[in-house]
Amino acid sequence: MTVPSGDTAEPTVGTTETDTVTGATRDIADVAAVEVITTAAVHLMSAAAVKCGLAEDGPDGRGAEYQDLDEARKLITALAALVTASAPDIGNQHARSLRDGLRSLQLAFREASVIPDAPGEGPGEKFTGSVV
Numbered sequence: 575m576t577v578p579s580g581d582t583a584e585p586t587v588g589t590t591e592t593d594t595v596t597g598a599t600r601d602i603a604d605v606a607a608v609e610v611i612t613t614a615a616v617h618l619m620s621a622a623a624v625k626c627g628l629a630e631d632g633p634d635g636r637g638a639e640y641q642d643l644d645e646a647r648k649l650i651t652a653l654a655a656l657v658t659a660s661a662p663d664i665g666n667q668h669a670r671s672l673r674d675g676l677r678s679l680q681l682a683f684r685e686a687s688v689i690p691d692a693p694g695e696g697p698g699e700k701f702t703g704s705v706v
Contacts, residue, residue: 608664612672615656619675622649626682643686647697650679654698673702680705 602610623629625646629637657676661669676698683697684690684706691697693704 608668611656611660611664612668615653615672615675618649618653618656619679622646622653622679623682625649626679626686628682641686643683646679646683646686650676650683650697651701653679654701658701676702677705 624637624640625642627638627641629640631637631639653676657669657672661673680696680698680702691699693706694700696705699705
C-alpha cells in the first residue's frame with residue numbers, strides 16, 4: 575500500500591480507492607472518542623444556530639432568512655440526545671460546555687418561536703428537562 579508520509583490520506587499517484595479508505599480509517603483510529611463526539615456536537619450546534627436564525631449573513635446580520643424552526647427542532651433534539659447519552663463517558667469538563675451550548679440553543683429556539691412549546695415539550699427537553 576502506498577500512503578504518503580504525514581497526516582493526510584489524500585490519494586497520490588499509484589494509490590487506489592482502497593488505499594485511501596485504509597488511510598482514512600487509520601487516521602480516524604488515532605482520534606479519541608471524546609474528540610469525535612465533541613466535533614459532532616459542535617456541527618449540530620452550528621447547524622441549529624443557523625436554523626434558529628442566529629447566522630450573521632453579511633454586514634447587515636440578516637441571518638433570519640435562514641431560519642427554519644422545524645429543522646432547528648430536529649437538530650437540537652439530536653444534539654440533546656448526543657450530549658445526554660455521552661456525558662457520563664466524556665467527563666464533566668467536556669459535557670459542561672456542550673450542555674451550556676445546548677441550553678442556549680433551546681432558549682434561542684423558544685425566543686424565535688411564534689407559538690411557544692409547553693415547558694418540557696421544547697426541542698430536546700425530553701432528554702434535558704425543561705429549560706424554562
